[in-house]
Every structure is written in structure tokens, then in C-alpha cells.
Amino acid sequence: MKRFLKTYLEKPELAGVAFLVLLTIAFQIRSGGVFLNAANLQGILGLLPEVALVAIGVTLLMICGEFDLSVGSVFALTPMSMAVLLEAGWPFVPAIAVGLCVAMAIGFVNGVLTVKFAIPSFITTLGMLFVARSITVVISGGFPPLLPTGAIPKWLFVTYVGPGDMFRVSFLWFVAIAIGVSLLLSRTNFGNWVRATGGFLPAAESMGIPTKRVKIACFMLCSLLAGFAGTLQVMRLGAPLPSIGEGLELQAVAAAVIGGTALTGGIGTILGGIIGATLIRVIDNGLVLSQVDANWFKMALGALTVFAVILNAWLRKKAKSIKVETGK
Amino acid sequence: MTAQPIIQVKDLHKWYSGVHALKGVTLDFHPNETVGLVGDNGAGKSTLINILSGIQAPSGGGITFEGRPVSFKGPRDAMEAGIETIYQYNSMVPTMSIARNMFIGREPLRWGIGGIGVLDTKKMAEESVRAIADVDLHLRSPDALVGELSGGQRQGVAIARAMHFKSKVMILDEPTNHLAVKETQKVLGFVQSLKGLGITGIFISHNIHHVFECCDRMVAMARGEVVLDKRVEDTNMDEILDVL
Numbered sequence: 080m081k082r083f084l085k086t087y088l089e090k091p092e093l094a095g096v097a098f099l100v101l102l103t104i105a106f107q108i109r110s111g112g113v114f115l116n117a118a119n120l121q122g123i124l125g126l127l128p129e130v131a132l133v134a135i136g137v138t139l140l141m142i143c144g145e146f147d148l149s150v151g152s153v154f155a156l157t158p159m160s161m162a163v164l165l166e167a168g169w170p171f172v173p174a175i176a177v178g179l180c181v182a183m184a185i186g187f188v189n190g191v192l193t194v195k196f197a198i199p200s201f202i203t204t205l206g207m208l209f210v211a212r213s214i215t216v217v218i219s220g221g222f223p224p225l226l227p228t229g230a231i232p233k234w235l236f237v238t239y240v241g242p243g244d245m246f247r248v249s250f251l252w253f254v255a256i257a258i259g260v261s262l263l264l265s266r267t268n269f270g271n272w273v274r275a276t277g278g279f280l281p282a283a284e285s286m287g288i289p290t291k292r293v294k295i296a297c298f299m300l301c302s303l304l305a306g307f308a309g310t311l312q313v314m315r316l317g318a319p320l321p322s323i324g325e326g327l328e329l330q331a332v333a334a335a336v337i338g339g340t341a342l343t344g345g346i347g348t349i350l351g352g353i354i355g356a357t358l359i360r361v362i363d364n365g366l367v368l369s370q371v372d373a374n375w376f377k378m379a380l381g382a383l384t385v386f387a388v389i390l391n392a393w394l395r396k397k398a399k400s401i402k403v404e405t406g407k
Numbered sequence: 408m409t410a411q412p413i414i415q416v417k418d419l420h421k422w423y424s425g426v427h428a429l430k431g432v433t434l435d436f437h438p439n440e441t442v443g444l445v446g447d448n449g450a451g452k453s454t455l456i457n458i459l460s461g462i463q464a465p466s467g468g469g470i471t472f473e474g475r476p477v478s479f480k481g482p483r484d485a486m487e488a489g490i491e492t493i494y495q496y497n498s499m500v501p502t503m504s505i506a507r508n509m510f511i512g513r514e515p516l517r518w519g520i521g522g523i524g525v526l527d528t529k530k531m532a533e534e535s536v537r538a539i540a541d542v543d544l545h546l547r548s549p550d551a552l553v554g555e556l557s558g559g560q561r562q563g564v565a566i567a568r569a570m571h572f573k574s575k576v577m578i579l580d581e582p583t584n585h586l587a588v589k590e591t592q593k594v595l596g597f598v599q600s601l602k603g604l605g606i607t608g609i610f611i612s613h614n615i616h617h618v619f620e621c622c623d624r625m626v627a628m629a630r631g632e633v634v635l636d637k638r639v640e641d642t643n644m645d646e647i648l649d650v651l
């Protein structure tokens with residue numbers, strides 16, 4: 080029993096789940112039952128994949144012990160690259176492929192700069208935040224290209240599906256990717272290397288794990304997911320704005336942290352990051368429904384981030400204090 | 408000693424931009440022998456074993472393993488040859504479970520492509536339980552986090568791991584630092600048991616008493632050179648303190 084309790088208290092995503100349940104109840108009451116009705120859930124689930132995919136990548140990278148502040152810019156650059164090519168008459172598949180390759184290339188550069196020069200990824204990706212945003216504005220030519228009508232297979236990405244049109248196809252992409260990355264982290268040897276690399280780098284190195292390559296791969300995956308998320312948003316909106324995704328990098332870090340990912344690496348789960356991202360969407364939506372001034376959103380997000388970390392630290396301490404014998 | 412040495416170190420040099428950390432070290436390690444390596448801080452002990460375990464490359468000289476010249480490109484090469492190294496802190500990830508730590512970098516896979524694949528977690532759990540029991544360490548669950556173990560238990564798991572992968576040479580770099588007296592005794596016990604298992608041991612310590620307690624041969628290093636190399640029964644405390 081003790082062991083069982085301890086195991087649960089140790090789950091890093093527990094604080095996030097607790098907040099999610101509390102807030103859902105609070106908003107449901109405040110909004111007079113509107114919060115959980117079909118139309119509103121449709122709104123939440125329709126937008127969730129975009130933030131959550133970014134959060135998945137950022138969470139994975141943070142578990143590996145690194146940061147990516149450039150995800151918001153990659154979120155804009157990837158669909159902008161695709162749109163520019165579509166406008167130039169390219170077909171959809173090569174255009175999106177090039178866009179996603181641009182995203183991966185940025186992740187590769189972030190990773191290589193970080194591991195080869197042994198500088199904090201906070202710095203390399205801060206630089207990339209500006210560089211990628213700048214490129215986005217430059218290639219947009221100042222005013223955004225319109226996505227040619229009919230150029231995009233909307234049915235594959237953004238049309239509503241499911242019972243009562245509950246969610247967009249993008250939600251299915253998100254679920255599939257979330258499961259895929261979770262399994263990658265928890266069930267494969269690569270996931271083991273990611274956790275070891277972020278958990279204690281000298282041990283990972285002395286056991287012969289190619290830690291540099293592991294990190295670069297995580298940077299690339301993180302960028303790829305951010306680029307794909309931005310592409311989903313642009314397909315939903317119908318036009319690539321060069322300013323989308325601003326501030327998203329910090330929301331993604333907040334999501335990861337709310338979900339129990341440690342800034343020091345090694346600790347965290349993909350599910351936690353998703354729960355964090357869901358919480359952010361829920362707050363955004365719930366505040367609007369409760370007719371609270373929308374400017375309180377950042378305040379709520381900030382407070383939640385700090386409280387979630389405090390609660391998590393407290394839960395972990397509680398778990399530690401539950402003594403279960405390690406020997407016998 | 409008539410048997411061929413398992414490791415021969417010949418005229419090994421190591422420069423760290425300006426620091427001559429190893430100045431021509433020549434040393435043989437024989438099968439089934441436990442060698443104690445002592446010396447002050449900065450004598451070059453860690454540098455020597457880092458080269459033997461593939462973490463660093465020598466600047467000059469060479470190593471033969473079982474008679475063949477080898478040049479390890481990384482720790483994996485050394486591990487595959489059969490050299491396992493246990494460090495004071497470095498060999499375990501505290502945020503991961505015992506079972507996961509046992510197999511870091513050498514995970515059994517159910518299936519995989521290009522070296523990446525799905526972990527055989529059942530095999531990992533079973534084999535880690537067996538490996539830990541084999542070194543006479545009793546732990547409740549292979550799922551416990553290494554961070555929850557005491558320092559001595561961690562070294563026990565590291566030793567179990569080295570045994571599990573059938574190492575021929577086990578190098579222990581100051582494994583007893585920061586351990587309580589009882590735990591130190593336990594680790595020294597492990598070192599003594601290596602002989603019975605047919606494993607060559609290289610035990611680094613700055614506590615000379617410990618080396619006398621569990622080694623067959625004493626090698627002392629100072630300022631990047633070997634200054635004494637004798638069987639323990641042919642030397643004593645004073646002589647060693649004298650050369651250091």
C-alpha cells in the first residue's frame with residue numbers, strides 16, 4: 080500500500096492532473112455548464128493540437144537536458160516556407176516536405192551548435208529565435224502570401240470529424256504523435272538514452288551512449304514538431320502570418336514544467352507536457368467563458384506555473400518521506 | 408608470472424594542453440590479479456584509467472589487450488573488449504530505475520532497426536534481479552530509483568552490472584570515497600571477491616590501508632610516473648609513503 084501511494088505521489092504529472100480537474104470543475108460552475116458542452120469542447124480540442132505538439136517536443140528536449148526557445152519562430156517559418164513554395168506553384172507534398180525539412184534543419188543547427196561548442200542551448204536557441212523569425216518575415220516579402228485555394232488537402236489536416244464533429248483531423252495527428260513519442264521515450268532504448276543523457280550526462284557518456292547524437296536528434300524532433308504544429312495552424316487559418324507563434328516557446332516550457340518536467344533534465348513525461356498544454360488551453364478558454372478580462376490569461380498562466388512546480392516539489396518530498404525498504 | 412599479461416601499457420603519454428599528465432607509463436596487468444593503484448591527487452591515476460576505459464585517447468605510447476594492440480575509440484570499445492569501469496559518481500543515473508541503469512547503452516531489445524528498438528523490459532527486470540543477487544546485494548525491486556539507494560548499494564549495483572556483462576577486467580576508480588565505514592567494507596569485499604571470479608581488478612584509492620586489505624600488487628604513481636611496483640607482501644606502508 081505504502082509502495083503504491085509512493086509510486087503515485089512520485090508521478091511527475093500528478094500536480095498537473097490535480098489542477099486540471101480543479102479548474103475544469105471551477106470553470107464548469109462559473110460558466111453555468113457551458114464549459115463542458117459540445118460546442119466549447121470542440122473549440123478547445125480544435126486548438127489543442129497546435130500548442131500540445133510544441134509542448135511534446137519541448138518536453139522531450141527538456142528531459143534530454145536541453146532547451147529550445149526557437150520553437151515559436153520555427154512554428155511560423157515552417158508554414159511560411161511551405162506557403163511561399165505553394166504560391167510559386169509547387170504541389171502540396173513537396174512544399175510541406177521542404178517546410179518540415181527546414182524545421183529539422185533548424186533543429187540540427189541548434190543541436191550541433193550546442194553540443195560542438197558546449198554552450199547552453201538557452202543561448203543557441205535564443206539566437207535562433209531571432210534568426211528564424213527574421214527569415215520568416217523576409218521570405219514572406221512583407222505581406223503574407225495567400226494559400227492558393229484547393230492547394231491543401233484540408234480533409235487530411237483540419238476538417239472536423241468524429242461524433243458530432245467533436246474534433247479536427249489535426250487532433251488525430253496529435254494523438255498519434257503523442258502516443259508515438261511517449262512510446263519512443265518509455266519503451267525504446269533511444270528513450271533510455273534520452274533520459275540518461277538528461278539525468279546524468281557523465282554516466283551516460285561513460286556507458287558509451289552517443290550523447291551528442293542523442294541531443295541533436297531531440298533538437299531535430301522538437302523543431303519538427305513545432306514546424307508541423309505551425310503548419311496545422313496555418314492550414315486552419317488559411318493564411319500564413321509571419322507573427323504566429325510569438326511567445327509560444329515560453330508557453331511550451333510552462334506546459335512542460337506544469338506537467339512535471341524538471342528544468343535540470345532527466346525527469347518528466349510526454350503525458351505531463353500534454354496535460355500542461357491542455358491546462359493552458361483550458362485556462363485561456365475558461366477565462367473567456369467566465370467573462371473575465373482576457374488580459375488575466377498571462378497572470379493565471381504565470382501563477383499556475385509557479386504553483387504547479389511548488390506542488391510538485393511538495394508531493395515529491397512527501398513521496399520521499401514515505402519510507403519503503405530498498406533492501407530486505 | 409609466466410602467463411601473458413591481459414593488459415600491457417607501454418610508454419604511455421598524455422598531454423592536456425601544457426600539462427604532461429602521464430610521462431611514459433609502462434605497466435602490465437596479469438590475469439586474475441588485483442592491482443592497487445595509489446598516488447596523490449593529480450598523480451595521473453584517473454588519466455591512466457580513462458585511457459584504459461576508452462574515455463580519453465593517449466598522446467603517445469600504446470596498449471595491448473590479451474596480446475593484441477588496441478586503440479579504443481570510446482567507452483563502448485573498451486566495454487566490448489571486456490573492460491568495465493566503476494567510478495566514484497559517474498556510473499549511475501540517479502533519476503532512473505535499477506533495471507534501466509543495469510542496461511544503459513546495452514539494452515536487450517525485443518526487436519529493432521538500425522540499433523534502435525523496443526526494450527525487452529521483462530528480461531531487464533529478471534536479469535537485474537539475478538545480477539544483484541549474484542553480488543550478494545539484496546534489493547526489493549529492480550524498479551526502485553538508483554537515487555534512493557545508499558552510496559554503497561549504488562556501487563554494488565555498478566559492480567553487479569560489470570559482472571553481468573562478463574567483464575574480464577574491472578577498474579574501480581576511488582569507489583569508496585564518501586562511503587560510510589560499513590559500506591566501504593562491503594565494497595572492499597567485492598574487490599576481494601573478484602579473484603575468485605577470475606576477473607582482473609584494478610583498484611584505485613588514496614587510502615593505502617584499503618589497498619593492502621584487498622590487493623595482490625601495489626602500484627604507486629607520482630607526477631605522471633610509476634614510482635613503485637611490488638607485490639603487497641614485499642612492501643609496506645612506510646616505503647609507499649616515502650615514494651609518493
Ligand SMILES: Nc1ncnc2c1ncn2[C@@H]1O[C@H](COP(=O)(O)OP(=O)(O)O)[C@@H](O)[C@H]1O
Nearest residue numbers: 423426428446447448449450451452453454455
Ligand atoms: N580533462 C583534463 N584537462 C586538463 N588537465 C587535466 C584533465 N584531467 C586531468 N588533468 C590534469 O592531469 C593531471 C593528472 O590528473 P588525474 O589523472 O586526474 O590524477 P589523479 O586521478 O591521480 O588524481 C593533473 O595535473 C590534472 O590537473
Ligand SMILES: [Mg+2]
Nearest residue numbers: 449452453454
Ligand atoms: Mg582521480
